[in-house]
Amino acid sequence: MSRVQSVSRTAQIAASDPNRVIIFDTTLRDGEQAPGFSMSTDAKLAMATVLRDLGVDVIEAGFAAASPGDEDAIRRVAGEIEGPVFCSLSRANEKDIDASHRALSTAPASHQRCHIFLATSPLHRSAKLRMSTNQVLEAISRTVEYASSMFADVEFSAEDAFRTEPEFLVEALIAAADAGARTLNVPDTVGYAMPEEVTKRFAYLNEQIRPRHPDVIFSTHCHNDLGLAVANSLAAVEGGARQIEGAINGIGERAGNASIEEAIMALRTRADRFGVSTGADARQLVRASRTLCEVTESVIARNKAIVGMNAFAHESGIHQHGMMADSRTYEIIRPQDVGFDGTSFVLGKHSGRHAVAKRAEVLGHTLEGETLAAVFSGFKRRADEIGEINDTELTAIINAAAPTETRQERAYAAAG
Secondary structure: OOOOOOOOHHHHHHHHOOOEOEEEEOHHHHHOOOOOOOOOHHHHHHHHHHHHHHOOOEEEEEOHHHOHHHHHHHHHHHHHOOOOEEEEEEEOOHHHHHHHHHHHOOOOHHHEEEEEEEEOOHHHHHHHHOOOHHHHHHHHHHHHHHHHOOOOEEEEEEEOHHHOOHHHHHHHHHHHHHHOOOEEEEEEOOOOOOHHHHHHHHHHHHHHHOOOOOOOEEEEEEEOOOOOHHHHHHHHHHOOOOEEEEEHHHOOOOOOEOEHHHHHHHHHHOHHHHOOEOOOOHHHHHHHHHHHHHHHOOOOOOOOOOOOOOOOEEOOHHHHHHHHHOHHHOOOOOHHHOOOOOOEEOOOOOOOHHHHHHHHHHOOOOOOHHHHHHHHHHHHHHHHHHOOOOHHHHHHHHHHHOOHHHHHHHHHHHHO
């Protein structure tokens, strides 16, 4: 069976820079199949537009064989959005691959990817697949070869890779590479692995497989069951992975996937450690997060890293004082770099005199000496009662604490 000869977009990226990490976004597939995150076709188009602007390299637009609606949504997204590679998930059978081929036919050939998965762990082989190791290897070879006759870009995922015997995992991935897969995904399907294990596993796979297939791209797809999805994705990069799979806001099955926004900013902020880059325009991260919240009618925690409301907000007086002196004291990322307007100082019971005086000055009140002491005392009492102090509340506190003659002078001035 002959293979498609055109060069895929991701292969071009990998060939141009071995230290470029490909960002594979599965918000529209793995993210959407989580309870509460189902998306209409229009919602998928809105998200795909933002993901394109964010600069993700691959958008997994859905699972074509799952339903006629999913196939149609992939067809529209791939046909109406230009730029990224579009991907459809397929089980290891010809029918699924045919559905992916139909759905992706609207995108240029170099921007189509078929993503085939098959479980490889002993538990999945016996309990779910009821297949021997030889049968698993045969299925991988047959279906990847079939997909390679239609797609220039084929990815193979060894489901439950981290509970698979390392030696058999090598056999499975070599079978996929021999049949034409150029991206080999090693997913932590149930969020079981620890970061050190992930680094060692990827280093081992690189050592065993690259001599035979030097052009393959190793990929990581981590779930967050133990809260380690992003940490494990970064550990995979240290082990040689050059594709990270994840979702905006970390949505996905069970506890979710690796948060793409966190992975992107970790690689960027700690470039000194990782020595890699991405093609992402991080200024679009907040927009992507908010768009997802809108189309799925969901919310994220205020303290969500990178994109949460509190990610660049400061209430503590010690922190506010430090920020006024130099923002680098408490912020390792500029808020503008991810799409926020700037730092937010929240006035509350933990705020100090400097922050209260600074905000009062913005509102047109210069507070010093006994007046500042009185305002600050009133501010603390009110903050204990209601929590956050907005500008209206602060103005009322200032007016109440000001000397009588000052209030009279203001009243006369206001009366003209």
